[in-house]
Amino acid sequence: MKKQIIAATLASLIGAGAQAADTGANRNLFKTAGQKETASDFAPAPEKIKTEFGTLKFEGGAFPDAKSAQKIYDEMDLQRATQAYMDFFPPMSLYTIVKSQIRDFGFKSASDIGVMADFMTPTENYLTGNDITVYAFASIDLKIDGATVVEIPPGMYGNANDAAFKYLTDFGPTGPDKGKGGKYLFLPPGYEGKIPKGYFVFHSPGYRIWAMMRGFGEVGNGDQAVKWFEDRLKVYPLASGPREHKAVNCSGIGANTLPPEDGSYYETLNEIIQYEPTELFSPELLGRLATLGIEKGKPFNPDARMKNIFEQAAKQGVAMSRTIVYDCRDPEIKYWSNRHWEKMFIRNTEFTENGHTDIEARTVWHYQAICVSPNLLSTTPGVGTSYLTCFRDKEGDYLLGDNTYRLSVPAKPPVKRFWAVTAYDALSRSLLDSGGNITVGSMSKPEVNADGSVDMYFGPKCPEGKEKNWIKTDPAKGFFVVFRFYGPEEGYIKKTWVLNDFERIK
Structure with missing residues (x-):
């Protein structure tokens, strides 16, 4: 009897587990369509709908009044333009680099x-x-x-x-x-x-x-x-x-390669759409742009209303991109689960996951970096490169330029060629303009501790005697770093060598 009860219990648990794991991929509607419904079971949205952009009113149950229609179109255009800012950031980034080199380098x-x-x-x-x-x-x-x-x-x-x-x-x-x-x-x-x-x-x-x-x-x-x-x-x-x-x-002569962060972004986007073949982008994305007045073969002449929307959309796109990069919600973002070092390519360099575009992973890379190659995510010892970023200290607080930090790099970083740590401006995601040294690595021959580790220091003032190991920060700015592994070896790839977190020195 006990065996029968145990068997029944196990069967029940297995069945429940299978049911819980079923995502609907094998759902048979002929068996699971549910109880009969009639027209009276349809539950329409109300005649008044409260939203973040105001209360919407519908006459006769469904006809939007004039004010509501305008609010809806304003919001629709704002949402589409905001999403376009992020969707088209990769081609925008390449275009502004190419344009800058022609314009700024002659x-x-x-x-x-x-x-x-x-x-x-x-x-x-x-x-x-x-x-x-x-x-x-x-x-x-x-x-x-x-x-x-x-x-x-x-x-x-x-x-x-x-x-x-x-x-x-x-x-x-x-x-x-x-x-x-x-x-x-x-x-x-x-x-x-x-x-x-x-x-x-x-x-x-x-x-x-x-x-x-x-x-x-x-x-x-x-x-x-x-x-x-x-x-x-x-x-x-x-x-x-x-x-x-x-x-x-080109060293030191100046260039602006970054995509705009204001309404001019959409003027530049129109330049791309007009020049490149239509087939470069999906019909769905191009269809959304067309509703905003960006369409191949047609002039782009936004009125005052759309210019205001584009200005706001760019700011919102920037705000979302900053958040995706600096406060990433992806559960796989950390390279070591107990450290604050983060991947720049979360899963792969094609930004795909389970058959769909991994859109936030795409933003994680493209908003802070350029160039795409599978060899920037090396899994072969001694070949290619790998990069990690860090935005926070050991306590989980953002890295701020008016603080002083120590980063202890363990002995024998697993690289075939060399390693380097470089500091970047959180606003521009470009080299930090602090007026001092911003890179320390094996090629710069830092002072090495007796155990082979290297203590690096970050702050507006150099700790006494630490000049070779110091990266100067700007006290008015937040910063982050990229740790580059040139020719990463097994210790990095298999995660047996572990970087320490930044420690704030008070």
Whole structure:
């Protein structure tokens, strides 16, 4: 008898568990449609509806009065414009980079290249760019030049992203050239010409492409780096072959690469929609933009009402983006469950999860960073890179520039190449302009403790004798840091090596 009771209980528990776990994917409506209903079971919304934007009134049960209709359209346009701010942030980010490089560095064609020969400075506000490697980049336009060749020298590390800021290819050891250099051929949408042999070929869904790479070793810096890239990195139309070009030392000359945070965002968005192929974006997203007056082939002339809505929508989009990044609600955001170090790519670099777009994970990356590549989320020891961010101290409070903090980096950081910690301005997500050193890492040769650990200090004033290990903060600003692992090894990938949290020194 006892066995029968136990068996029945187990069967009941298993059945209840299965029922609780059933999400409806296998629901058979022929068995579960419920009891019969009639028209009298329909429960309409009331004639008066209270909302955050006012009370809405409907005459005859459903007809909105004039004031309610206006409130509804104002709110509808505001909501759609706010969501558009975040939905289109990735292509906006790439476009403002390309536009900035042409405008601020004086590029005359896609063959001109920029070189951060004396390293990036706070006057060039690239999202979480670093100031310890020499960057080179090109702004490519397939609508102007058609099929375009990017000829790279051996030893490069970098990638190319399309007009939607989606991954096209890596350059270097993680790319098809395997670090030996070679010719990459980017084809425009709808290309029907012959594809020659001897190229690494990529079809781009959009016209504009941003190509970025880093150089090490013999590249050097200063004039040497400019000359090195000018002689070896070439971008040119397939049809014409190599053409006249220049390399520009961009370090310290200033640039504004960031998407606007006011109503002008939508003017810039219209520029993208008018230029890029319609197929680059989903019909659903384009349909929402059309209700806001942004539609391919039509002039964008917002009236005073819409200008006010765009101004507010941009601010709300920024507020939401800041919150998603700095107070992320994703349960997988932390790299170590008992630390405040957070992932920049939460799950993958395609921003997908269970068959849908992982929209908040996309914002986590794109609002604070640029470039998309699977090798920025390395799972192969010694290959690629991995980044972690930190916005809070051990107590869970945000990092503020008027405080002093200590970060103890345990011995033997698991990297094949090098590691670095860089401080960023929370407002611009770009290099912190504190008037002092903002990066400490293995290449800067900090003082090392007897046990192999490194104590780093962050604050407006340097603790006595800690100059090599100090990052200067701005007492008027919040800041955050990115810990970069170049060639992360197993200790990082398997999480057996654990970073400490920031400790506030009072």
